[in-house]
Amino acid sequence: MSEQVHNRMAVVRAERKVSRQALAEAVGVHYQTIGYIERGQYNPSLDLALKVAAFFELPVEALFSLEPFGSLTQEVYGRKAQS
Amino acid sequence: MNASNTMTGYDRRMRSLMNNPRLYPLHATAARRRTAVAAHVALTGTAVVLAVWLFRQEAPWTVLVMPAILLPWCIVTGILNSATGGLFELRARALDERQLAEREQARSAAHKMTGALVGGAALGLWLAAWLTDGQLSRAYVAPLLAGVFVLHWLMPLWIAGLLVKDDPADDFADDAVPSYS
Numbered sequence: 001m002s003e004q005v006h007n008r009m010a011v012v013r014a015e016r017k018v019s020r021q022a023l024a025e026a027v028g029v030h031y032q033t034i035g036y037i038e039r040g041q042y043n044p045s046l047d048l049a050l051k052v053a054a055f056f057e058l059p060v061e062a063l064f065s066l067e068p069f070g071s072l073t074q075e076v077y078g079r080k081a082q083s
Numbered sequence: 084m085n086a087s088n089t090m091t092g093y094d095r096r097m098r099s100l101m102n103n104p105r106l107y108p109l110h111a112t113a114a115r116r117r118t119a120v121a122a123h124v125a126l127t128g129t130a131v132v133l134a135v136w137l138f139r140q141e142a143p144w145t146v147l148v149m150p151a152i153l154l155p156w157c158i159v160t161g162i163l164n165s166a167t168g169g170l171f172e173l174r175a176r177a178l179d180e181r182q183l184a185e186r187e188q189a190r191s192a193a194h195k196m197t198g199a200l201v202g203g204a205a206l207g208l209w210l211a212a213w214l215t216d217g218q219l220s221r222a223y224v225a226p227l228l229a230g231v232f233v234l235h236w237l238m239p240l241w242i243a244g245l246l247v248k249d250d251p252a253d254d255f256a257d258d259a260v261p262s263y264s
Contacts, residue, residue, distance in 0.1 A: 028179070029179035029180070029181065030102075030168060030178075030179050030181070030182060032168065032181075032250060033179050033180075033181040033182070035250060036181055036248070037181075041248060042181045042184070044180070044181075045180050047180075048180060
């Protein structure tokens with residue numbers, strides 16, 4: 001019942017230069033809740049996930065997934081990270 | 084939080100009080116929170132023992148000592164409430180979904196622990212009554228009930244205080260980042 005929901009919130013938030021506080025106020029949660037979600041310590045409800053997606057004007061699947069996200073550079077340029 | 088539009092002025096004042104950033108350094112690390120919980124347990128235990136003595140009029144001097152225990156108890160209670168973001172002081176409508184889930188988790192764990200303690204206390208009293216023909220158990224019923232009540236009342240706060248996770252270092256630093264517009 002407690003399947004891990006992966007998310008890209010930290011990456012998108014940093015890219016958009018939005019603070020945790022600002023995002024928390026926009027979606028109506030405590031600022032620590034944003035940190036908990038970003039670190040995978042709390043899975044948001046569908047309601048909250050949709051609010052976050054609406055705030056960033058992105059489809060919800062761009063932010064949340066049951067599968068781990070690949071790197072953005074790989075997705076955009078199709079290159080694998082060098083190890 | 085949960086339904087911000089239904090919050091009263093009291094809810095907003097209490098939420099602001101429970102999330103006072105000036106208290107943050109007092110519970111910023113797991114070690115500080117553990118210390119606060121340990122101090123609170125010790126102060127609570129001392130206060131209960133003193134109250135029982137006072138109730139039995141065996142030690143009237145406890146009236147003088149009680150404020151010296153209750154004042155730090157109130158301060159440490161405030162630290163724990165701040166550490167948990169007012170989990171047990173705020174109404175549900177002033178908490179968000181993650182906080183409500185944490186409150187239920189702490190209450191559930193506390194319920195299991197206090198249930199075991201109440202069962203143990205009842206069994207202990209029954210055994211004491213059986214062994215002493217009822218003399219010993221009568222003397223211990225009131226203090227035991229008082230102790231169990233206090234445990235039932237405060238165990239969720241202690242557990243929640245221990246379950247709080249550290250904030251990442253940038254939780255406050257990123258407040259300087261200008262909002263996207």
